[in-house]
Amino acid sequence: MSLRPLQIAAGAIIGALIGAAVVLQVGTGRIQGALSDAVAGFHALTRGDAAAAPPQNGKALQRDAAEQAQAKQLRDEQARQLRADQQKASGGAGNEPLEVAARKERAWNQFYKKPAQCDGNPTSDVMTECANHYIRSKRQFEAAYVATKP
Numbered sequence: 001m002s003l004r005p006l007q008i009a010a011g012a013i014i015g016a017l018i019g020a021a022v023v024l025q026v027g028t029g030r031i032q033g034a035l036s037d038a039v040a041g042f043h044a045l046t047r048g049d050a051a052a053a054p055p056q057n058g059k060a061l062q063r064d065a066a067e068q069a070q071a072k073q074l075r076d077e078q079a080r081q082l083r084a085d086q087q088k089a090s091g092g093a094g095n096e097p098l099e100v101a102a103r104k105e106r107a108w109n110q111f112y113k114k115p116a117q118c119d120g121n122p123t124s125d126v127m128t129e130c131a132n133h134y135i136r137s138k139r140q141f142e143a144a145y146v147a148t149k150p
Contacts, residue, residue: 104145107141107145108141111144112137117129117130118130
């Protein structure tokens, strides 16, 4: 006869004894409460209710809610202060840089007219000439745009 089955049986008996000692030491009420909380949390997760957490005691829930409210209040105040600092630094300009860029883009679109030969699938020589035309036009536009700025 092999020793392996006896070792497994002895391990199972020792495990059962340790489990019984834990139950007697801790108390069945606390273990059942923890198990029921775990099962409730499992059911909430399997239903897709991700926001539902396993039930906790009332004091812990109140403390967590108070901490979350305080953290939210702090984040909101920091965001308000950051917005005020940004507006003060820009002199109350708001989105002025975006508006300037948009005006310049509209002016470029009105100024630049792509040559007809650049449409479709041009050869490499034509593509090079189109790129050179674009670069020359862009330089000319930039010079004219800067000259017209106040």
